[in-house]
Each structure stands twice: as C-alpha cells, then as structure tokens.
Amino acid sequence: MTPVERPATSGQPLDLEAATWEDAVVARDVWRSFDGVPAVAGLTFALRPGEIVACVGVTGAGKSTVLRMIMGSLVPDRGEIRVLGHDPAREAALLRGKIAPVFQTDRLLPWRSALENAELGLEILGVPPAERRRRALAWLERLGLAGAASKLPHELSGGMRQRVSLARAFALDPQLLLLDEAFSHLDEVTAASVREDFLALVRPLGTTCLLVTHSVAEALDVADRILVVGRPARVIAEVRDTARARADPGARERIRREVLEHIRSAMSR
C-alpha cells in the first residue's frame, strides 16, 4: 500500500461510501467560483469526529474559500456541505458556538485585553460574565499566558497573540476547530512551540480539527490524515497514515516529496 493515494477517478471521493451525515464535516461535490474563476471545483471529503485533518495545497488554491463555506459565511454554487449534520449557511443558528476559527493573523480586537479577547466568543453566546471570565482565564493559563491576561494585544508578541486567539477558540468548547494557516505567520521556532501546545491541548479533548496549511511538513507533524488539494480546490490525493510517517524519518521525507509532486503535477495540468 502506498501511503499517498490518488482518488480512483478525478474529483471523486476516496472512501465516501463510508461517509455518513453523522460525520463532523461532509463536503459532496462542492463548486464555487468568483467572477467566473473557479476557486473550488468538485471538492469531496469527510471528517470523522475527533479527527485532525490537514488540507494542503498551494497558496490561492481556494482553501480559505472552503473554510468560509464550512463557517457558513459563503454558500457553494453547487454541491452540499454539512457541518455536524447541518447546513452551515442556512442553519447557522444551530451551529452557534460549535465552530471556532483560528486565523493566520491573530485578529484580536486591539482595544480588548488578552482575557477580554479570549472571552469574546462566550460573550457573544451570552455566557454570564463570571463564568466566561473563569473559562477564558483557564484557557489562557493552559496556553501559558496566565501573567498576560490583562495585557493589550499590542503589548504581546506575535506568538502570544496567536495563543490568545487559540484560547478564544478553545474557550468556546467547540466541536469543530478550523485553523486557517494558524501557524504560518509565526517564525519557525515560535510556530513549533505554539503548534506543540495546541496539539497537547486538543488531543485529550477529541475536538475535530480541520487545519488548512501550505506546509506539507506542518501537515505531517500535526494531522492524522492529509487531504492534498489542487487549484482550484478539489482533493487530488490523500495521506492516511501520518502517524507511521512521523515514526520513520525516511518514510516521512518520501511522503513529503510525493505530496509535493502531486501538488506540482496538479498545477501543471
């Protein structure tokens, strides 16, 4: 069995026969274009609950468009998306508080302290002040920011700010975490440490994670499974056994090269 598998037919699901609406996220033949330029073309995949899946592809492959559709802020032209069994655009109210995004840049509100930023999602959900303060503070502590709770974003380093935005997402206790190049903006050392802490926290929770990244290495480090997407976004290959790759540096390097080759060949086609 080769670790990197190509879908049987282009744009077709890998094992979608097994997918059910109970899956955390299901995309079935999703299409979306902007002014006639396709960003997503026949995207199909499923995320099982508790899975950490990375979606890898070149910049501009429409990965962020996919995330927007999962968040419900964008509607597909064609095809279907289900998040926790609901249509994210039409049944937004049912998904309130269940999806939490972490973006490439921290996107903290500059006038709010770290703690107030971490509380934002809970405040929007209507959680009482004492309760939301307690929960946000607990997550800041877990992310190593106990002493920085009252600091304003501009007083924090880039890594710390991204930790605050992780706390903002975790505090919500979401069922689905969406990470859009969440570690790409940081220097390598900081990114590695934030990523490690993130994994240590998310694993025991069993939260489903979809991590969008352009870095194959990062995907191999973090994800249980990797979806390789072409431009426009559709699944062109899949890496299922990242755990084995992590254990064997030789295999890891081979898979990394193979994934890059898939991306490259999809671009030249």
Add this chain to the structure above:
Amino acid sequence: MPSSPSSDGGAGAIRVPAGALATTLRGWRETVLVVAALLALLEAGSLVAPPYILPGVGAIVQAGREILTSHTRDIAVTLLRLLEGIVAAFLAGSLLGVAMGAAPALARYARPFLTIVMAVPALNWILFAILWFGSPELRVFFVIVVISLPFYALNVYEGIRGLPPDLVEAVEAFRPTRAQAIRLLVLPHTVPYIMMTTKSVLGYAIRITIFAELIGTAIGIGARLNAAQSQFRIDAVFAWTAILVVINFVLQAAVERVDRRLLRWRPEQALR
C-alpha cells in the same frame, strides 16, 4: 514587538500628534516666557497709547478680578451651552454616521447634504438662528449642533467604512447578533474617530458659541463682551480674552486626557 498592523487599520494606524494647543502647553517654560513677553509689551504699549486703546496690565487684572467675582455665572452659562451643544452633536452625529454605515442608500444622500450644511458660513447659521428661534438658548444650541454634527457624522461614517475586514470576519465567525456586532466591534472602533472629531471641533465650537452669544443672547461670555465693547471697557475685553484663552487651553487639555485614556490600546506611532 508589533508585527501585525492588520488589526489596527484605517485612521488608527498613524497617530496624529496632539493638538497644537496641548503641544504649546507641553513646552510650559516657553509658554511662560511668551506670556511674560506679551504682558511686558502690553504694559510698555499702555505707557504710550491712550488707555482706551491699550490698558495697563494692572487695569486688566483688576477687570479680571471683577469678572471672576461677579460674572462667574456668565462663564458657567457659556460652558454649559458649549457642553450641551457638543454632546448633542456627538450623539446625533455618531448615530447618523452609524446609520449611514449600515445603509449605503442613506449615505449616498446624507453625504452631499452634510457637505452643503458644512459649506454654509457659521455667521449665516447664527443669523438663521436669530430669525428662527426666539429663545437665546435654542439659538446657541442650534448653531453649535448644526456646525459640529456633520463632522461627527462624516467621521464616524468614514470610521465604519474603514473597519478592517479581517476583524469583521473574525467577529462574525462567532455569529453575533447585529446589536452585538455594533457593541463589540463597530462602536469601539469608532472611538478614535469620535475623539479626533471632538479635538478638532472644540476650538471652533468655542468661537462659534461666543459669537452666537455676542449677537443673540443677554447672558454668557459673548454677551458680556458685547456689553464691554459698548461701554468702551477695553480692560474688560482684554480680561475676557485672557479668560477665553485659558478656557480653551483647559478644555483642550481635558479632551487630550480623555483621549489618551480611551485610546490606551493604540500603540503610539509616528512618521519619521
């Protein structure tokens, strides 16, 4: 380590140095020297010019003492009128600005309307106020509001248009209600625009208030100035002038303090 200016876009990115008055005050030693020089010049002038042209410093101080003992009510009335007018213009103008931000159709019509209002000279508004309103309070109130409100409305509107899309998306991702989005994102974001407007409108509003009082009321600093002029009390005119300068300084400094407190979250940036 500021590395992400993306969350701090719009007019907030570059900090405009504090108002000219506050800057002058900061160099207090120079200010004191300039005041001393002016007083010396005045005193010297009073020795050559007749007293109805240039009174001596002693006469002005005497007039000032008289004002501060018997005309504090006029000062209080003027300040109150100013406060009422500015607060009303701020509230109504900000509300209009938010409404314009929420309804582009309204903005399309409100912008030319406000621009026309702003093009009308202040003196004309004062004349309209005198012809339209019998109550002196209403006259002054109307003039301050009609002159300050467009600045608030247009600046708040610009502020809302400058909302960073990244922040909007981040907040929207948590699916807030419209009211929550306005409270958590739009209003805090417009605070710098409101403070900037207040700083630039204040000095103008003081002048307009005095002017409106001069023509249209019987009490207030403007009315006292009018009386002093008609009685050829040049010493009183000088004393009132000094008091107005001090009031201007104090108000600017107060707004500056509020500004710094409210905008603590903004890192200081300056152009080099």
